[in-house]
Amino acid sequence: MGPTQPERWVRERLGHSPRDPALFVSALTHRSAGGAHNERLEFLGDAALNFLIAHQLYRAFPAADEGDLSRLRARLVSREPLAEIAAAHDMRAVLHLGAGELKSGGFRRQSILADALEALLGALYLDAGLAGLEPVVERLFGPRIAALPEPASLKDAKTRLQEYLQSRGLALPRYTVLAIAGEDHAQRFTVSCEAAPLRLSGRGEGSSRRRAEQGAAAAVLAQLGAGVDG
Amino acid sequence: MGPTQPERWVRERLGHSPRDPALFVSALTHRSAGGAHNERLEFLGDAALNFLIAHQLYRAFPAADEGDLSRLRARLVSREPLAEIAAAHDMRAVLHLGAGELKSGGFRRQSILADALEALLGALYLDAGLAGLEPVVERLFGPRIAALPEPASLKDAKTRLQEYLQSRGLALPRYTVLAIAGEDHAQRFTVSCEAAPLRLSGRGEGSSRRRAEQGAAAAVLAQLGAGVDG
Numbered sequence: 097m098g099p100t101q102p103e104r105w106v107r108e109r110l111g112h113s114p115r116d117p118a119l120f121v122s123a124l125t126h127r128s129a130g131g132a133h134n135e136r137l138e139f140l141g142d143a144a145l146n147f148l149i150a151h152q153l154y155r156a157f158p159a160a161d162e163g164d165l166s167r168l169r170a171r172l173v174s175r176e177p178l179a180e181i182a183a184a185h186d187m188r189a190v191l192h193l194g195a196g197e198l199k200s201g202g203f204r205r206q207s208i209l210a211d212a213l214e215a216l217l218g219a220l221y222l223d224a225g226l227a228g229l230e231p232v233v234e235r236l237f238g239p240r241i242a243a244l245p246e247p248a249s250l251k252d253a254k255t256r257l258q259e260y261l262q263s264r265g266l267a268l269p270r271y272t273v274l275a276i277a278g279e280d281h282a283q284r285f286t287v288s289c290e291a292a293p294l295r296l297s298g299r300g301e302g303s304s305r306r307r308a309e310q311g312a313a314a315a316v317l318a319q320l321g322a323g324v325d326g
Numbered sequence: 327m328g329p330t331q332p333e334r335w336v337r338e339r340l341g342h343s344p345r346d347p348a349l350f351v352s353a354l355t356h357r358s359a360g361g362a363h364n365e366r367l368e369f370l371g372d373a374a375l376n377f378l379i380a381h382q383l384y385r386a387f388p389a390a391d392e393g394d395l396s397r398l399r400a401r402l403v404s405r406e407p408l409a410e411i412a413a414a415h416d417m418r419a420v421l422h423l424g425a426g427e428l429k430s431g432g433f434r435r436q437s438i439l440a441d442a443l444e445a446l447l448g449a450l451y452l453d454a455g456l457a458g459l460e461p462v463v464e465r466l467f468g469p470r471i472a473a474l475p476e477p478a479s480l481k482d483a484k485t486r487l488q489e490y491l492q493s494r495g496l497a498l499p500r501y502t503v504l505a506i507a508g509e510d511h512a513q514r515f516t517v518s519c520e521a522a523p524l525r526l527s528g529r530g531e532g533s534s535r536r537r538a539e540q541g542a543a544a545a546v547l548a549q550l551g552a553g554v555d556g
Contacts, residue, residue, distance in 0.1 A: 135391060135392040139396065144381075150372075161366065162366055221381075
C-alpha cells in the first residue's frame with residue numbers, strides 16, 4: 097500500500113524497475129486527486145507512443161500508403177484500445193483518483209485509464225530513454241499489431257469498390273437515389289449502385305445519402321466476393 | 327543535377343551524409359511526379375518530429391500544462407512554420423514535382439513543402455536513427471523554440487481573464503449580448519463583459535457571439551495591463 101504500490105505495479109506489469117519512482121506515482125495520479133498529476137507526462141507519452149507505433153507500422157506494412165498507416169495507428173492508440181490495455185493490466189488498482197472520479201463509468205473512465213497509460217509511457221521514456229520504452233510498447237502493442245486487419249479492409253466500401261474498378265481500368269460505378277421517405281428529421285434514403293462493367297448492382301438504405309451509398313457499394317462488393325478485402 | 331542533387335542538398339543543408347541516398351530522393355519526390363514518392367516517409371517523419379518537439383517543449387517549459395504544450399507545439403509543426411523552414415533552405419530547388427504542381431501557389435505549395443520537410447526527417451530517422459535526427463531537428467527548430475511566446479499568452483482572452491480572476495479568488499465575469507444587427511447570414515453581435523470585482527467592463531463586436539465575447543474580454547484585459555500576459 098501507499099507510495100510503493102505503484103512502483104511494484106510498474107515492476108511487475110511493465111517489467112521496469114523505476115530509477116525515479118516519483119515519476120511513476122505522478123503518471124498514475126489523475127488531476128482530480130490534487131498534487132502532481134499526470135497531464136504533462138500524458139502529453140509526452142502520447143507523442144512517444146505515436147512515434148513508436150508509426151515506426152512499427154511503417155516496417156510491418158511496406159505496401160500500405162499514408163492513409164492506411166494513419167487508420168491502422170488510430171486502431172491502436174485511440175482511447176478504447178488504450179483503456180483495454182490498461183484494464184487488462186489492472187491499472188485501476190494503482191490509479192490515484194479524486195473521490196468523485198472513482199464512481200465515474202463508461203467514456204469518462206476509459207479516458208482516465210487511457211490517459212494514465214500514456215502518462216506511464218512518458219514516465220518510462222524519461223526514466224529509461226527510448227531504449228527502455230521500446231520493448232514495453234512492443235510487448236503491450238505487439239499482439240494487437242499482429243492482429244490488425246489488412247489495410248485495404250479499413251477503407252470504406254465506396255473507396256474499395258472505386259479502387260477495384262480503377263485498378264482494372266473499368267468505368268466507375270453510378271449511384272442513384274431511388275427514394276427518400278420519412279419526415280424531415282428522420283429521412284430514409286434508398287440508393288442504387290450500378291457497376292456496369294461488372295454487370296452488378298446493389299442497393300443500400302440509410303439515414304443519409306452517404307450512408308445509403310456505402311450500403312449499396314457494400315452490396316456490390318459482397319457479390320464480388322472476399323478477394324476485394326485483401 | 328540528376329539524382330546527386332538531392333544528396334548534395336541533404337549534405338549541405340541538413341549536415342548529413344546519406345548512407346542510403348535513395349531514401350532522400352523519395353523524400354523529395356511529390357506524388358505528382360510518379361514513382362516512389364514521399365507520403366509514407368512523411369507519415370514517419372511527422373511522428374518523429376512531433377515526438378522530438380514534445381520532448382524539447384516538456385523540458386523547456388516545466389511550468390506549462392498539457393494544453394500549453396499542445397498549443398506551443400502547434401506553432402512549430404503546423405503547415406506554415408514547416409513550409410517557412412523548407413523555403414528558407416531552398417528546398418524548392420531539389421523538390422521533384424509533376425508538371426502541373428510546379429505552378430501551384432499559396433496553400434497548396436505550402437503543403438507540398440511542409441510534407442516534404444517531414445518526409446526528409448523521416449528519411450533521416452531511417453538513415454541515421456534518432457541520434458542522427460535529433461541534432462538536425464534541434465538546429466532547424468531551436469531558434470523557433472527559443473522565440474516562443476510565454477505559454478499563457480497563447481490562451482484566448484476569455485480563458486486568460488477567467489484564470490486571472492480565479493487565481494485571485496474573484497467572481498467570474500458576466501457576458502451580456504447587447505445587440506444583434508444585420509441580416510441572418512451576416513449578423514453582427516455586440517457583447518459586454520463585466521468584471522464586477524475589478525470594477526471593469528469592456529465591449530466587443532463580431533460575426534458570432536463567441537467572437538464578440540472574446541473581444542469584450544480582451545477589452546477588459548487591456549485595461550488590466552501587460553501583467554496578465556506573462
